[in-house]
Amino acid sequence: MDIKFKKNVVVIIPVYHPDIKFNSLLRMLKKQEDIYFDVYIVNSGSDKAQYVTDLEGLSYTMIDIDPSTFNHGATRRRAAETCDKYAFLIYMTQDAVLADRHSLFNLLKAFNDKEVGCAYGRQLPNPDAGIMAAHARLFNYPVKSQVKQLSDKQRLGIKTVFISDTFAAYRRSALFAIGNFPEHVILGEDTYVAAKMVLAGWKIAYRADAKVYHSHNYTIMQEFRRYFDTGVFHAEEPWIRKSFGVAEGEGKRFVLSEIKYIMAHKPWLVFSMLFRDSMKFLGYRLGIKEKKLSNSLKKKISMNPHYWE
Structure with a gap:
């Protein structure tokens, strides 16, 4: 499968009062190479004037939802249902900035293995990341790629199903085979899907060459x-x-x-x-x-x- 020549990819981004990182993300989306894709934005209460200029040049659709209706699972579930013409769904968060021109393509290369149901990329600490935020990224997102499956659970434990919708892609057929994202979860919709997929025999790919800048200096x-x-x-x-x-x-x-x-x-x-x-x-x-x-x-x-x- 050569993803390069197929327009069967959509990047789905829930947006809620984003800061300038979202502007940077939109600009980096326009710089992606070797891949054709559309963008689907789920906007819950943000001021579009802050980023509408950076949307120019992208093939995008934007829908508005009431912020009170947002749910980590249901919102992504509805987006997956709506984006029914795409074979691959890339989910991102508004504060993740693609690190280079090949981030999307490198992530999607994981699906050249037909047994891979979902894949996630490497998160690099932002330049302003504190030491604890930086360590968390280094610990959870190593420099070496890997593919995980059910036989790894004795070795990896719960890390077998580690994934992050900050920057993750799903084979739509695999996603719907396990029932799509859950309707109502407080968070962890990505882990839920990954666990369902692994138990159903699918693999999870971690692509260290598909990179985004993303970290939080939490109190x-x-x-x-x-x-x-x-x-x-x-x-x-x-x-x-x-x-x-x-x-x-x-x-x-x-x-x-x-x-x-x-x-x-x-x-x-x-x-x-x-x-x-x-x-x-x-x-x-x-x-x-x-x-x-x-x-x-x-x-x-x-x-x-x-x-x-």
Whole structure:
């Protein structure tokens, strides 16, 4: 299959009050080489005047939705249903900026293997990334590509189904074979689909040569909220941990790697790092036990309070 000469690719981007990174993303989309694609933007309440000029030159469709109706799963599910003429769906977030002219093409090369159902690219830290944000990208997105499948779960555990819709592509036929994105999840719609695909016999490809700049300098409280939501997702989809193992084991490996990285670069931050990681663990465990918490409390500590309405 030569993707280069087929216009069967769409880039899907949910947008909510984007900053200038979205302008940079649109400009980089126009610079992509060796690939033909359309762009499908799901706009929830943003001011189009801020980026309409950068849309010029792109083959795009934009739809508007009420911000209160956005859901990580349902919004992407509807987009996949609407974009029914495309064989490959590339999902991106508004703050991920393609790193070079071949990012899209390199990602789609994964599908030359007909057993690959989904693929994701490498995330590089932004120039302003703090040391902890930079380490997270280096840990989760190594320099070497790999292909993962069900037989890897003993070796990789829950990392077998690691993927990120910040920059990920799906074979549409495989996506619909497992039922499309879930209708209602707090986050983790990408992990949900990847796990379903792997259990159904599909492979996941990680393409280290398909790169975007994307990172967040979260505060400790933001990290707590994010990990609370991750715990909620794992609690509501227990089959993922049952099939691939708990996340805590991978978390320990991350912390050990982080300590080593911090000690090599900024050792005076190690105690701050340990406190941050303790808060992340606390948030995750609270998320796992969310059924014991009141709805009002969950709204206060979640990164996605609308989910609880």
